[in-house]
Amino acid sequence: MPDAFATFASRWLPDIESALDRLSASNDTLRQAMRYSLLLPGKRIRPLLVLAACEVCGGRPEAALPAAASVEMVHCFSLIHDDLPAMDDDDLRRGKPTNHKVYGDAQAILAGDALLALAFDVLAKNLPTDVAARCCGELASASVQMAEGQSIDIRGFDHPASQVELEHLHRLKTGVLIVCALRMGGIVAGAGDSQLEALMEYGWRVGLAFQIMDDLLDVTGDEAKAGKKLGKDAGKGKQTFPALLGVEGSRGYAERLIEEARGYCKALEQSDVLMGLAGSVVGREW
Numbered sequence: 001m002p003d004a005f006a007t008f009a010s011r012w013l014p015d016i017e018s019a020l021d022r023l024s025a026s027n028d029t030l031r032q033a034m035r036y037s038l039l040l041p042g043k044r045i046r047p048l049l050v051l052a053a054c055e056v057c058g059g060r061p062e063a064a065l066p067a068a069a070s071v072e073m074v075h076c077f078s079l080i081h082d083d084l085p086a087m088d089d090d091d092l093r094r095g096k097p098t099n100h101k102v103y104g105d106a107q108a109i110l111a112g113d114a115l116l117a118l119a120f121d122v123l124a125k126n127l128p129t130d131v132a133a134r135c136c137g138e139l140a141s142a143s144v145q146m147a148e149g150q151s152i153d154i155r156g157f158d159h160p161a162s163q164v165e166l167e168h169l170h171r172l173k174t175g176v177l178i179v180c181a182l183r184m185g186g187i188v189a190g191a192g193d194s195q196l197e198a199l200m201e202y203g204w205r206v207g208l209a210f211q212i213m214d215d216l217l218d219v220t221g222d223e224a225k226a227g228k229k230l231g232k233d234a235g236k237g238k239q240t241f242p243a244l245l246g247v248e249g250s251r252g253y254a255e256r257l258i259e260e261a262r263g264y265c266k267a268l269e270q271s272d273v274l275m276g277l278a279g280s281v282v283g284r285e286w
Contacts, residue, residue: 005276009048012061016047019069023122033103033111034118038076040094045277046177047072050185052273053199059189066126067135067184073119074139075177078146080112087154116143127188135184142180149173153238161239167208174214175207198267202274205261209254209281215240216250254282 017039024035047068051061083090083098084105090098100108119139123132149172157165182199191199219242241250261278265271 003276004272005048005052005280008052008273008276009044012048012051013044015062015065016044016051016068016072019065020072023066023069024073024118030107030110030114033099033107034115036102037080037093037099037111038073038115040096042094044072046075046181049178049181049203049277050188052277053182053185053191054189055185056268056271056274057186057189057191057195057199058269059185059191064185064188066122067188068181070119070122070135070139071177071181071184073115073122074143074146077112077115077119078150078177080108080115082150084108087150131188134187138180138183138187142176145172145176149176157239161244163244166239166241166244170208170211171204174211175204178207178210179203195268198264202261202264202278205257205264206278206281209257209261209278212241212250212254212257213281215242216247216254219247251282258282 020038021035024031024038050064050068050071054064054067055061079093080099082088083093084100091101092098098108099111103111120136123135123139126132127135149169152169153173161169179200182203183196186196186199218240241253244250245253258278258281262275265274265278268274
């Protein structure tokens with residue numbers, strides 16, 4: 001990861017982990033299942049985006065920790081449900097057995113449900129009322145759109161998908177939560193409309209580039225580094241960017257998206273961290 005983002009991540013990751021641990025603490029069986037997936041080591045890109053967006057909009061990152069934790073809870077909920085046999089049927093996540101492999105399908109479904117609800121509880125109880133209301137709206141909208149994206153992905157296409165259709169799918173599956181994370185960080189900081197717009201445009205491009213690189217990793221990546229089984233998209237006949245644009249075409253498109261994302265950073269002060277994250281996406285192996 002480029003230096004600015006790496007430095008920011010090393011500063012704030014311990015606080016993010018502490019917040020996730022504290023806000024999900026309990027010993028009952030359901031909480032154990034929730035915490036199993038929530039506390040697995042990960043890059044925490046989305047919560048870091050919340051904190052980075054808060055900082056570039058003039059806020060204190062620590063004030064956005066509840067929002068950061070809530071976004072990660074929703075992300076974790078989506079992964080638990082996506083991994084289920086009725087969905088993507090994955091056995092490995094972040095190098096460990098998926099939730100349903102450890103706790104069974106029923107408990108995994110409940111753990112995901114509870115994490116989604118807990119995310120809104122965290123916002124309501126830990127942010128000023130007006131800020132919490134706006135953040136809840138952002139997160140609710142993103143959650144619905146993520147479900148819509150998963151629905152499209154499960155149904156698949158009955159025709160060769162166009163680039164427009166593929167981009168729409170991945171905006172829903174991946175982009176909306178990245179944009180939500182950025183906007184929530186801005187909202188906590190009291191960002192104006194122009195700042196929120198710049199964060200949104202940055203987020204759409206980074207999110208799509210992230211998904212393109214994810215598709216590429218499924219074709220060319222290392223399972224040990226990725227922490228999940230690769231090559232499943234082709235096996236399931238899913239339509240991906242490498243299938244549509246080729247490996248080099250996909251990489252080139254991701255690079256163009258990142259350059260566009262960096263352009264939107266110019267509308268924000270002290271945007272080195274967001275610039276650094278954008279640069280890390282194209283070279284990612286995770």
